[in-house]
Amino acid sequence: MNANDSAATALESHIRGTIPLADAMDLKLRRYTGDLLEMTAPLAPNVNDKGCAFGGSMASLLTLAGWGLIELGLRAEGQDCDIYVGNSELRYQEPVWGELRGIARFVESDALARLAHALRSRGKGHIDVVCEIVGKQRPATLLTARFFARLRGK
Amino acid sequence: MNANDSAATALESHIRGTIPLADAMDLKLRRYTGDLLEMTAPLAPNVNDKGCAFGGSMASLLTLAGWGLIELGLRAEGQDCDIYVGNSELRYQEPVWGELRGIARFVESDALARLAHALRSRGKGHIDVVCEIVGKQRPATLLTARFFARLRGK
Numbered sequence: 344m345n346a347n348d349s350a351a352t353a354l355e356s357h358i359r360g361t362i363p364l365a366d367a368m369d370l371k372l373r374r375y376t377g378d379l380l381e382m383t384a385p386l387a388p389n390v391n392d393k394g395c396a397f398g399g400s401m402a403s404l405l406t407l408a409g410w411g412l413i414e415l416g417l418r419a420e421g422q423d424c425d426i427y428v429g430n431s432e433l434r435y436q437e438p439v440w441g442e443l444r445g446i447a448r449f450v451e452s453d454a455l456a457r458l459a460h461a462l463r464s465r466g467k468g469h470i471d472v473v474c475e476i477v478g479k480q481r482p483a484t485l486l487t488a489r490f491f492a493r494l495r496g497k
Numbered sequence: 498m499n500a501n502d503s504a505a506t507a508l509e510s511h512i513r514g515t516i517p518l519a520d521a522m523d524l525k526l527r528r529y530t531g532d533l534l535e536m537t538a539p540l541a542p543n544v545n546d547k548g549c550a551f552g553g554s555m556a557s558l559l560t561l562a563g564w565g566l567i568e569l570g571l572r573a574e575g576q577d578c579d580i581y582v583g584n585s586e587l588r589y590q591e592p593v594w595g596e597l598r599g600i601a602r603f604v605e606s607d608a609l610a611r612l613a614h615a616l617r618s619r620g621k622g623h624i625d626v627v628c629e630i631v632g633k634q635r636p637a638t639l640l641t642a643r644f645f646a647r648l649r650g651k
Contacts, residue, residue, distance in 0.1 A: 361546035364554055367521035392515035398582050399557025400518055406552050428552050430588045435581070 350415050351375040358407060365407060368400055372411065373444075377419070378452075380412040384443045396439035398484075401476050405486040406431065408447035409472035413490055416455045422462050424492040429469065431488035439476055439483045447474040450487070458492060467493040504569050505529040512561060519561060522554055526565065527598075531573070532606075534566040538597045550593035552638075555630050559640040560585065562601035563626035567644055570609045576616050578646045583623065585642035593630055593637045601628040604641070612646060621647040 355372040358365045369388050374381040382404055389400035406428055413426050449455060450471040461468030469491045475482035509526040512519045523542050528535035536558055543554035560582055567580050603609060604625040615622030623645045629636035 357546065361544075362551050363542045363544065364518070364521060364551055364557075367518060367542075388517045388521075390515075390517065392511065393579065393581075397516050397518055397557070398560050399553065402556040402560070402587075403518075403551070403553025406556070425547065427547075427592075428589055430586070432584070432586050433556075434584045438581075 346419075347375045347377060347415075350418060351380075354411055354415060358411070364403060368403065370404065370407065375415055377416065378448060380408050380415065380447045382408045382411070382445050386439075386441055386443070389443055393438070394440070396443050396476070398435060401435070401439070401443060401445075401484045402433055402486070404443055404445045405433075405447070405474040405476065405484065406488065408445045409474045409486070409488050409490065412447040412449070412472060413455075413458075413470055413492065417459065417462070417492065420455075420459045422459060423495045424462065425495060426490055426492045429489045429491050431486055434485045436481060436485065437478050437483045439478070444477045445474055446477065447472050462492060462494055467491065500573075501529050501531060501569075504572065505534075508565055508569060512565070516561075518557060522557065524558065524561065529569055531570065532602060534562050534569065534601045536562045536565070536599050540593075540595055540597070543597055547592075548594070550597050550630070552589060555589070555593070555597060555599070555638045556587055556640070558597055558599045559587075559601070559628040559630065559638065560642065562599045563628045563640065563642050563644065566601040566603070566626060567609075567612075567624055567646065571613065571616070571646065574609075574613045576613060577649045578616065579649060580644055580646045583643045583645050585640055588639045590635060590639065591632050591637045593632070598631045599628055600631065601626050616646060616648055621645065
């Protein structure tokens, strides 16, 4: 298991141990590469009254995937931060009839380095992520979100 | 119990019986007046790793409150529709350290009448709602969302 894999395993345990809804969703952290984080959840606990994925489950999964991508990136840089979502936009483009598979990426390739710099110089900063629920032809659901980070104790 | 109250009670049962995540959240439909719908959820099943309300729980509660407001309004008009969220914007303005209390309203006072007219003439339409998690000085979280409705069988 490489450093990314063991950090991802620890983060999945942390999320499921401290956020009851993530545990109710049966959320799993499947892949973390530094630039990309993938989370999945089975349909059964995340279904709506129409038999497809509940919008709130997709919003939760995508927000956690974005948060996790930043959390793991900053931890790898040795920065101990509180990271929280500031605002987000969701587009529900097509229904999801099976497993929810969400992928988070940074909007800009140097975003994490710039946030790390802002944290070192000012103790706080923000970062934009784009997360999608994988669909058939296009993203089934798309979230763009701005997260804020602050060094702990500042 | 008036007609609004009994419709609201039936909708709460429907939501909790068909959307497992709403049941895990311990979601309750507290008030429905025709123009306004209020849902609540206790903090414990909706907490995050910082001890305040999880963003995904707030997104879920607000989306369900908006959906419920439209569902009950169209049912009262005798229209049998599928209603689904198209897009939404969320602003997380301050953390919530206790019960989540969400209130949904239509953006425009004649919105429901206009949607009902669109459904009668074209079988489909859209409607905008604004939903907030009540905060101390201002809404703690604000959701604006566009929902789409389609007559069943169209």
